[in-house]
Amino acid sequence: MSSSLCSLTAPANPVEDLLRTDRMPHIWCPGCGIGTTVNCFSRALIDSKTDLSKLSIVSGIGCTGRVAGYVNLDSFHTTHGRAIPFATGLKLASPDMTVVVYSGDGDLFAIGGNHLIHAARRNVDLKVICVNNLTYAMTGGQTGPATPLDVITATAPYGTYDPAFNLPYLVEAAGAVYVARWTTFHVKQLARSMAEMFSKKGFGFIEIISPCPTLYQRRNKMGDGLDTMKFYKQMSKTKHGAPTNEVGLTKSGEIIVGKFVDRERPDFTTMMHAYLNQRLGDDYIPAEAPVCS
């Protein structure tokens, strides 16, 4: 046996610097996909050589809302549904900052839905990562805005009968300039997609279909985390540029993944500067990033 295999010090994982390792172990269940998305996020930051001192992450409430607490960045765990307006204030006050919003489907599309569509409409330069586990997981697996039809949840014991939002379709309609969807099976594609979104100005959105074996898969007899990976592998189909009105999810049908939208539209700050410059001329004093005294 070679001596290196016996060595007690394993080489450090390159993403470790990006994590608050003093906060481990994390709270996520075995088979949960959120940790996988954080790994992809970390690799995307490393690969894209993003200036980490000028990057903030803002989360709402829920299982995905806990991401902000585990990454070694300026990180804000806000109130339920309000990560986007917090991030909007942070971005406008600190225009040089890359601001990532990292939250779940319930937080972003139900209680926070109004903020999401308005930030997309304004094209605020935010990078929104939405982990869609199809349920309210932190509270025990209740019906959410993205829960497909005919699914058993804690509050739909006879199955859901209200239709789900098609998240990419909604976000595109509201004005996002970058819209993609992957599953936690697509780790390489997801990390590349994140890096691409970080480098694009404007309101970007990535939906990540992710398992909740404890509450969603178990109740619906869909197996464990590994079974869900097999399901994602089998059922997902990459279709870049797919019309978003055709990518809605069903309980056990095809999952269309890929980059759906990548378009140009001036972001909020660019529009603001252009207008105020034109209207006020020399009287316009743009807000500058504050410097701590």
Next chain:
Amino acid sequence: MHADPIGVLTGSHFMDGDHAACEGAIAAGARFSAGYPITPSTEIVERFSHRAPKIGATFIQMEDELAASIAILGAVWGGVKAFTVTSGPGFSLMMEHIGYAAMTETPCVFIDVQRGGPSTGLPTLPAQGDMMQVRWGSHGDYEIIALCPNSPQECFDLTIQAFNLSEMYRVPVFVMMDEVVGHMTEKVVIPHATEIEVEPRHFTSKDKSAFQLFAPQGEEQTPEMAMAGDGYKVHVTGLTHDERGYPSMTPETQDRMVRRLVTKIRDNASKICLTEEHDLEDADVVVISYGITSRVAQRAVEMSRAEGIKVGSLRLITAWPFPEHIIRALAPKVKGLIVAELNLGQMVREVERCAGGKCRVVHVGHAGGTVHQPEDILKAIEEVVR
């Protein structure tokens, strides 16, 4: 430090309270506001949206009050001073973020131009019906500071004071105006920038590995600040957290943290509290009032003095923390305390609590929609001394 001259409109102005509050915010160094229109507060952000691009500030109109009240908190962590303004229904929607600001010790200012309630109530008419809501509106234990201007000049002065206190104690501070003060036009004198004291944000200079974002410092029991992008890799959460800001959901951390959120204000209450007192020494009866009601009360006091009644007056400039020490000292010396306010019994509960049965406490309430008649207060004074 002194105010940044770029924002200060030095001179004498004829200005309403809403506009004066906006000028106060600018003089205090506010460079960000997020708003949602609601009568009778809208003029404040209308003026700010006009002024902002000429002073290096940003205004954004948000989609609702929930958004406005947390966008300002995001801006504060981005390093600027920020505020929002609202009235009754909007104030109700902001409650969760008042709790979040208290919990995360985010310095910020809310201006509430009070109107008649509950619900949509009287959008264009005055009340002082949010005085308990401002203190207790969000869930859990915490303390805030609330100031009550009674003139456009004070709307200017006290808004500056609000920003200063928010930085000193890392706490949300409230300027509790009302429709009459907001829309009344009077002379407002704005001093030279060098005559305006402004409290800077207390950014830490500690080593990045040693700094703790929630470790209390000094008599104020208030931690130093950092901002995003400064390399401190802050973690800010509404969960119960330890000195590092890390979630720690134990009864011990809860007790240590929440107790400090309360004591940092309560232990410094006598330093924070501002009052205006007249003729308290030999008074048989004292009229207690705040905001616009104090100006009606003043007339009632003059009328009763003309009748030879020994009446004093106490105006609460700071409503919260409540100036308990003053009421406790006053109650044994007088026959009665009269509390006049544009609600059906809010701050009077605090007066009754602190008077502890040592004298009569008479409430002169009013459901709002207009101000009191001085005669209503005079009648109560006469009744107490009779």
